[in-house]
Amino acid sequence: MNVLEWPSQSPDLNPIENLWKDLKTAVHKRSPSNLTELELFCKEEWAKMSVSRCANLVESYPKRFAAVIAAKGGSTKYYFMLYEYLCTLDFSVFYFLKIMIIRVMYHFAFTSQLSVTSFPTVFSSSKVKHELVANYSHLFWVQGSRPELQPYMLLAHTDVVPASEDDAWEVPPFSGDEKDGFIYGRGTMDDKGSVMGILAALEYILMKGYTPQRGFYIGLGHDEEVHGLNGAVNIVRLLKERGVKLLFVLDEGSAILDGILKGLDGPAALIATSEKGATVLKLSVSMPPSHASMPPRETTIGILAAAVKRLEENPMKRLFGLGPEGGMFEHLAHKFRFPLNFVMSNLWLFAPLIARIMERNETTNAFVRTTTAVTMFNAGVKENVIASYAEAFVNMRIHSAQTLKEVHSVQRWSTVGDPRVKIEVVYGFDPLPISPYDETSFGFQIIKKTVLDMFPSMIVAPGMCIANTDSRHFKDLSSSIYRFTPAIYKPGDAQRFHGINERTSRENYEGMVQFFFRLFQNCDIKKLPDVSLDHN
């Protein structure tokens, strides 16, 4: 049998697309007025699909196949007929989002690539220029009607950290399955949710015929989890060559926290104005190998393990209140319950006390200090040979009030403290500058306005990103770099980043699409919101 290859998501060849169309037509005729009705009508109409209709679709397969060959693998009239038909429908936001959710699940389940057919308007609009950078990253330019307005840029990334099916996920990590209102899968939070949210919002706004006044870029990196050295760095290089300066940049890196900061009444949207620096150190110990029956008093493994233990037992000093987290807690102070509201309003006095409370929890500890995480330890080749070499990798995230140089010297001279342990710097960079967040800061105020448009009573405050993002490569293109995803995270969610059961709720995904949809329009407003009317 000859096996023919074609893209996994080729609607021209996929009979299910026609059935989707039938389903949409039938459901649309019944005008569902809420999600429950929509679900019910979908199920009822699906059950009515006839066997003969399916048989016809299978029989017409050779015709569609021939058309795809004639189009040299490109789109055929079959796909565009389907798409044009969909465009004639009067989509409600509800209905549109439902389709987008089906698309995002489909994307997670079946393809690792951005599909032209998932966002047909984006990829066919004359207002949008798309280019591949370093083969796999995507750069979109959405042209505005007023070229004199400075453009802004949205960032997200398509790559993810590994996930193993052996790690007790509730659903397979690359299934994209939905369970109890959550879409599960590696990348749903970090950061394919943002990729899909941005593109879905762009698709929708273009379908609506909205022409933005202010042009904007969208950069989707493919190697953020390994420093963005091919993706983000090359996007920056291209933009620099083209003389682009950005009004602001918005990337992942912070979110709406609900119940994560103890004592805070209600959720808070934290727009990170900076991110920590980082360094990775390699510690290693070498000695000649020997027989396990005559062990030396200390082995490579023992020496290194002791050094690693010293690192864990001697965390870097508390710096709470001396970086942008100080401003964050002062902004939030009045929303804390008594006596925390009083304490938070007087950080000059109470910062050391708060730091001791915050360091007890691993998420809040990250705001207090430069963190130290031993992430890899390799040694030994045979169970009866004394290992000649042991190495450990130490991943540190540098608090804004510290420098890379200072961190290196503390680790070298006081904590590792054993000349037999060789210390090499794998990489390192300083904490990022703090972006402005006063009432004249366009980017910050527009992101804030967009959050408040969606959640009018939300507390919005400047925050700090405790991890690292692609946006750090953009600091020569803009001094206003913000990290924020409009997703609501609750206790337990922080552990899903790079952990198991990464997931996004339907509400978070819908919120993401709505947020970017509104942001595109808010960036066209002529006057910044009057912050004196701000009730936060």
Ligand SMILES: CCCCCCCC/C=C\CCCCCCCC(=O)N[C@@H](CCSC)C(=O)O
């Ligand atoms: C790291 C997760 C912390 C979760 C804290 C919860 C509070 C903040 C809420 C949400 C925002 C989290 C955004 C995290 C973005 C993580 C991006 C990332 O993983 N980047 C890599 C980059 C590797 S290159 C050095 C990283 O390891 O930092």
